[in-house]
Amino acid sequence: MKKLIIAAAFATVASAAFAAPETYSIDPSHTAASFSINHLGFSTQQGTFDKTSGSIVLDAEKKTGSVDITIDTASIDTGWDARDKHLKGEDFFNVTKYPTATFKSKNFKFDGDKLVAVDGDFTLLGVTKPLTLAVGDFKCGQHPMMKKPWCGAAATAVLKRSDFGMKAYLPAVGDEVKLTIQVEAGKQ
Numbered sequence: 001m002k003k004l005i006i007a008a009a010f011a012t013v014a015s016a017a018f019a020a021p022e023t024y025s026i027d028p029s030h031t032a033a034s035f036s037i038n039h040l041g042f043s044t045q046q047g048t049f050d051k052t053s054g055s056i057v058l059d060a061e062k063k064t065g066s067v068d069i070t071i072d073t074a075s076i077d078t079g080w081d082a083r084d085k086h087l088k089g090e091d092f093f094n095v096t097k098y099p100t101a102t103f104k105s106k107n108f109k110f111d112g113d114k115l116v117a118v119d120g121d122f123t124l125l126g127v128t129k130p131l132t133l134a135v136g137d138f139k140c141g142q143h144p145m146m147k148k149p150w151c152g153a154a155a156t157a158v159l160k161r162s163d164f165g166m167k168a169y170l171p172a173v174g175d176e177v178k179l180t181i182q183v184e185a186g187k188q
Helices: 002-018 081-088
Strands: 022-026 032-039 043-049 052-059 064-072 100-111 114-124 127-142 149-160 173-187
Touching (some): 114 149
Antiparallel strands (some): 022 173, 127 149
């Protein structure tokens, strides 16, 4: 009986050692932030930021984690060079002074085994505000080509650009911006 108790205690300690947080690096070739915004009431304009970096730490057993994503605002692409140049300027993203936007979080929300939201801080134009990203299409598993653990998700939020000091052309150009981050990350 004593051996059984010792074996059970060892198994408990060993399983706890394996249930540690895992760090994933953002895959920049499969991660992009995009946005959509109302333009003069006539259309919804869209754009992407083509360069992202960062990491995600996930402890699936404890349902905890952290996110640190950096968006290169100079990588904006709306499909029209003249508009991109304007958006990079002082009226909007002011990429010379503020070359990045960031999202940082240490608060994951799960529904069962599915990650459904991440509460964190979004920084744009040097202003940091709380932001909750709703998470959909969350999946972790073995990547068939990379042959290592991989996670992916689509994270979305609606924010007011004026909260970050971006007030050019309000209200003609909308204040509410839908932000979407499609992310894939591989285990380090």
